[in-house]
Amino acid sequence: METADESPQLGDTDVDREALAAGGVAIAALANKFGVEVDEQSTVGAPVDGWRVLKSHTGGSILVGAPTNGGRMSWRVAHVQTKTDATIRVDPDVMTLRASRSERRRGLILRWPQMMATGDVTDGFFIDIVNAGDTRWVPDGDGFQVVGVFTEPGVTKFSFGWASSGQQRAVPLEPGDYARVPVTINPTIWAELETGEHDLHAILTGLGLRAERPLRLEVSAEQIARHRSLSPRHSVEPKERRRMLDAQITQTRTTIAAGASLVGIAEAIATAETDNEAAAHIAQLLDCGDAEAQSIYNSPLREFRAGNAQSLEDRITKLVQFRDAL
Template sequence: MVADDGRSATRPDDAARGPALELRWPSVVRDDPDPEALVVDVVNVGDARWVPVASFHTVGGLTPTGGVARGIDFAFVGGTPGAVPLDPGDSTRVPVHVATSEWRDLEPGEHEARATMPSLGIRTADPLPVRVTAAMIARHVPGAVTALGAAADRGAVETQITADRARLAAGAELEALGATLARAESHEDAIARIVDLIGVDAEGAQQVLSSFVRWLLPYEMAETRRRLARSESRRDALGDGPAGTAA
């Protein structure tokens, strides 16, 4: 049994010793979530040293955003990461293994990732928003043909390009952006003000309005430019298709 907050506070032997473990999504995956490269931090949030009683093998599941979370398929295999002792406040980072069966029924689009450590009965308290592409599904399910197919992958890349171009433009006008949005009287007014200020279309303006503030700060711009370059290379590799090209 796992507590509502995802802690391992259920087994009598653990409870008696005091330690409690949590699984947390580290900033490296929260800032740039990749469902094919998920990792979690195992954190001792208790007041005593945690001594290993099982492995740190961690498995993940993917659910369409807004869908009902289901059970996560997993199997124990050789080479799973062994547990290590953790003093109060200590943490260690482990990979999250997503089984092929988790990918089989997915379609490209927005999803939520969850992680659990079966042998210890702990899980992440909150889901991680991720984007699944047709190319990702094809890598994990050979021969898979999704309903949206390659066009959906192109569409996802174009959406990312639109978002990053808009964020770069917004970041260059950050002070003016804050000033004009402070006077917005509605969502529609905010969108119109962004369009007028930085010269993007309504889709780009919506991407700016939906962004975390930190994504628009100067220290994030270099990473945004790198991601934009990767996305443009990916779009070029996919070639022309029905998804078109965003301005």
């Protein structure tokens, strides 16, 4: 069975290679299999046949899709929440099939510049993304975002969280060419980091590429103090940050549940006489807290689009990684 790193992707979602090549059925037949309905309006312009399960996620989330052309490079997809939703809604966007991360990063390596290796740079960290192959490397919707993680010297196993907003776009690289990019450090790390010798690991996030060796460096008290002063959250204790991340995780899960229950939410709001009563109805419907219900009541409808479900699941995964790394 393929690992996630070896699986092709539709957007940023891993899909099963065998499912892409298999035959499909009418979307109505697939809906009948899961015991759900089809939002017919969302299927306008989408393939009638060829629908199959492309990926099953924990928690009852399933990605289904159908190719829009004979070459099977373009797909229409739908995210189905079998435990909370009774309807398949096809995403309006056409998704382009991409090769796996391991295939897309072929030929690339991460190399620390000499000035980093000699300790000549003390304000910020940089690394080179090098095309060490013998053919031109061309990005396929990829970015050049590199995240750095500090560990004790010699430690190679670690977890980390990251956000993809504002990442630098990747550029084509001829053999031997390189792009020098900043290494992003989670600002909260500096609150716990102690002075002394550390290893700095670098990961090219979207492609899952890790520098072959970490950068061994001596972190000074001046560096730590400078970075702590730049962080707006430097005074927040780890316990409080965990509480804040837990609240974000709970809120995101509530948003997923709300997107799967829009009809019920609309009815709950329509029968309420006050804003507080509407929020109370939502809390009862979604079995959530008052704060989460009020947030759902005040949220724009676009947050509950069915196609956002997987990106919200991915957000939860990253938030959990951030929390667990504290």
